[in-house]
Amino acid sequence: MLTTDVVKRRPQNDDNMIPLINVVFLMLIFFMIAGQVQPSDAVPIELPxxxxxxxxxxxxxxxxxxxxxxxxxxxxxxxxxxxxxxxxxxxxxxxxxxxxxxxxxxxxxxxxxxxxxxxxxxxxxxxxxxxxxxxxxxxx
Amino acid sequence: MLPDLSRVQRRQAISLTPLIDVVFILLLFFMLSSSFIKLKQINLPAATQAAESSDDVLLITLHAGGTAFSAAGQRYDLSDRSALTDLIMRNPHTIFALDVEPQVSTQSMLTLLDNFKRAGALNVSLTGVMP
Missing domain, CATH: 3.30.420.270 (Nucleotidyltransferase; domain 5)
Known part of the structure; x- marks a missing residue:
């Protein structure tokens, strides 16, 4: 029977971290694509x-x-x-x-x-x- | 010869903790260094460019406080949009050169420039780049 061949995966400690990693990856991709990394100005300037x-x-x-x-x-x-x-x-x-x-x-x-x-x-x-x-x- | 199955070890699962560390550092870097401000540019037509379209220049003086300006000896209130539109309609090909009194901030001057452009002025510049 099939059920006898399936090896049961042992639950690991990291498994409950996967949703967190998903969210963090999504945030990382968002900031990488939507934001612009620019060198800072020599003096702080409040643009008009x-x-x-x-x-x-x-x-x-x-x-x-x-x-x-x-x-x-x-x-x-x-x-x-x-x-x-x-x-x-x-x-x-x-x-x-x-x-x-x-x-x-x-x-x-x-x-x-x-x-x-x-x-x-x-x-x-x-x-x-x-x-x-x-x-x-x-x-x- | 049969392989010695007893020596085959089970693959160890890769720990996710170092990966999360690196991703968190990358996330922090991008969150702190990213800028979401959309920058704009206001082109200031200079002497040579202005001379191509028209030689008629009208001097606009923004008064201290930034709420009123003068053009051709007449005083206008900045909140009076219809008077501004009327001034522009009467001078459709004129170059409006903005000048300022002392104690006027750059923001006030750009607000006046914005108002002229919104009212339909095609050529607005600052006296600093004009002849």
Missing amino acids: GSVIAPNLDDSGSVELLVSATGTLFIDGRQLSINELSQSLSSKVDQTKDANSFRVHIKADASLEAQTLQEILRNIKAAGLTHVSLITRKQEG
């Missing part, structure tokens, strides 16, 4: 919100961080506003396609807007015309 804006396209760009106090960072290195034009010009020289070179500005929401305008004037002085402000999605 905007309702109407296209999704970020960060190809061929340099990221300029501006803290709430107006401190500038490029590639994690702090620089003064006088060094900005020179630093951006050297970045343009390093890139292959200078025409599509874009400056992405990550400015803090509480930064005084006149400081941002001054930074924009310096970027324009460096001969760069493709400038974008990075924002976070805000529900209208």
Whole structure:
């Protein structure tokens, strides 16, 4: 008879862990696929919100961080506003396609807007015309 | 010659505990380092791009407090959507260059920029990138 051939499996201690492993695996897959692992910024920045804006396209760009106090960072290195034009010009020289070179500005929401305008004037002085402000999605 | 069946040992079941350890570490890593914030970008048309479409630039000044702005000598309230829409309809090909008074935050300036775009303005930029 068939029943005589079936070897009864001995229950193990790990058996009751299987539902836990299933859940943990599901959570792992969710965080791996849905989340994005990004390097942290040199200074904590609370991005301003905007309702109407296209999704970020960060190809061929340099990221300029501006803290709430107006401190500038490029590639994690702090620089003064006088060094900005020179630093951006050297970045343009390093890139292959200078025409599509874009400056992405990550400015803090509480930064005084006149400081941002001054930074924009310096970027324009460096001969760069493709400038974008990075924002976070805000529900209208 | 017959194999010595007495020497065949039963396979030991693999313990799941090390696997769970590794998976938990991976889970913690992804939970702590993942970011779910959707980033957006606001393109600021600069001098050369703006000159292609139109040479008409209207200066908009956002007042301190971020609730009112001035355009062509007239004061507008930010909550008055119809007045803003009317201003844009009267100047369909104009480039709106936003300027700010002192003590205005970047968030207030972007809120004004957002309002212009929502009201149908095609070219909105900041005076910092304009000629």
